[in-house]
Amino acid sequence: MTPVSDHPQRRQVRIAGGLFAGARAIVIAVITVDRLSAGAASVLLGPLDDQIILSASMLVASLALVAGLWNVSPPTWMLPFKILGLLGAVVTVLGAGVFTLFSIDVSRTTLVEGGCDTGYVVVERTLLLGSKGTVYQQEGLFIASPMGRTSADDAHEPFAEGDYTVTTTDGTLTIEYGVDRGGPTATLSLPAIVDRVPSCGYAPTGLDTRPGSTEPTTPTEVLTPTSVDAAIDQLLDDSLAAAAGTPVDASGTPIDASTAERSLVPCVDGSGVQHHVDLQFRTDDNATSVAQILGVWDDAGYEPDRAMQEDIRYSETGPVARLTMRDTTSIDGFVRMTITSACVPAQ
Known part of the structure; x- marks a missing residue:
C-alpha cells in the first residue's frame, strides 16, 4: 500500500506534468504557425508576440520539469539520472528566465494616420540602450503578419511615445519615426491596406500608455449627428x-466648406459612428494659412498636441474630437486637414 505521505508528491507531479504539457502545446502551436506560413505569419496576442510567448512557455515548461523531477522518487539506481535531469532543467530555467526578462518589456501601439487606424500595429521592446520594433498586419484574432522592422537608440520607443507620422500616397503608407528623442528620423514604407473601414477618433499618439494602444477620446455628454455636423460646418x-487667400483643390477649384465630403467611420470605443472630413488644399501662402487656422482652433478651446510634422488639436468633451493639420508644401504643395467628430449614434 502506498504511504499517505506520497499522495501530495503525486499530486505535485501531476500538476507539473499538466503545466509542462500545456506549455509544450503552446510552443508547438507557435512554431507550427511559423512553419506552415514559411515565416509570413506569426502569433500575436495583444502586445505578446511569438518571441515572448515562446520564451515564457519555455520558462513554464522548464520550471514544471524541475518540480516534476524533484517530486519523483526513483529507485536508487536511477538517482544519478534524476540529478542530471534536475541540473539540465535548472540550466534551462536560467536560460529561459534571462531570455524572458529581455523579452517582457514590450508595448503595442495602433498605427494611426489622421486620427484613424491604418490596419497596422507596432510591437516594440527595449534592449539595453536600444529598442526594436516589428510592424504587424493583424490577419485574425491571434495571427498577424510581420511587415517591417524598426529600431531606435537610447531605449526610445517612437511609436509608444507618439514620435511618428504616417502619410498615404498612391497606395503606399510612408511611416516616419524618430530614431532618438529630438534626433534623426527614419522612414519605413508599407502597402496601404485596402477594402477595410478604418476606426477613427484616436487621441494624440503621444498619450499612448504601456502596454496597449492609443486610447480614443470619448465625450462626456450625449451628442447627436445634427450637433456634430453643425460643429464641423x-x-x-x-x-x-482664416486661410491666406482662397483655398483651392488639386484642380484649382475653390473649396466650398458646405460641400466638403464626409465619411462615416465606426467608433473605436463603443457603438455608433464618427463623422470624418479629410481635406487637401493649397493657398497663396500655405505656411501662413496653417498658422492662422491653428489659431482659430486654439481660440475655439481645443487642446494642442503635435506629432512629427503634424499639428493636432483635440477635445474630450466637445462635438469634434480631433483636428489635424499637416503642411506638405515641400512635398506636393498642399496642406492636409482632417476633422473627426465625437462618437454619435448611427442614423
Whole structure:
C-alpha cells in the first residue's frame, strides 16, 4: 500500500506534468504557425508576440520539469539520472528566465494616420540602450503578419511615445519615426491596406500608455449627428476663412466648406459612428494659412498636441474630437486637414 505521505508528491507531479504539457502545446502551436506560413505569419496576442510567448512557455515548461523531477522518487539506481535531469532543467530555467526578462518589456501601439487606424500595429521592446520594433498586419484574432522592422537608440520607443507620422500616397503608407528623442528620423514604407473601414477618433499618439494602444477620446455628454455636423460646418467655415487667400483643390477649384465630403467611420470605443472630413488644399501662402487656422482652433478651446510634422488639436468633451493639420508644401504643395467628430449614434 502506498504511504499517505506520497499522495501530495503525486499530486505535485501531476500538476507539473499538466503545466509542462500545456506549455509544450503552446510552443508547438507557435512554431507550427511559423512553419506552415514559411515565416509570413506569426502569433500575436495583444502586445505578446511569438518571441515572448515562446520564451515564457519555455520558462513554464522548464520550471514544471524541475518540480516534476524533484517530486519523483526513483529507485536508487536511477538517482544519478534524476540529478542530471534536475541540473539540465535548472540550466534551462536560467536560460529561459534571462531570455524572458529581455523579452517582457514590450508595448503595442495602433498605427494611426489622421486620427484613424491604418490596419497596422507596432510591437516594440527595449534592449539595453536600444529598442526594436516589428510592424504587424493583424490577419485574425491571434495571427498577424510581420511587415517591417524598426529600431531606435537610447531605449526610445517612437511609436509608444507618439514620435511618428504616417502619410498615404498612391497606395503606399510612408511611416516616419524618430530614431532618438529630438534626433534623426527614419522612414519605413508599407502597402496601404485596402477594402477595410478604418476606426477613427484616436487621441494624440503621444498619450499612448504601456502596454496597449492609443486610447480614443470619448465625450462626456450625449451628442447627436445634427450637433456634430453643425460643429464641423462651423469649424470648416472658420478654418477656410482664416486661410491666406482662397483655398483651392488639386484642380484649382475653390473649396466650398458646405460641400466638403464626409465619411462615416465606426467608433473605436463603443457603438455608433464618427463623422470624418479629410481635406487637401493649397493657398497663396500655405505656411501662413496653417498658422492662422491653428489659431482659430486654439481660440475655439481645443487642446494642442503635435506629432512629427503634424499639428493636432483635440477635445474630450466637445462635438469634434480631433483636428489635424499637416503642411506638405515641400512635398506636393498642399496642406492636409482632417476633422473627426465625437462618437454619435448611427442614423
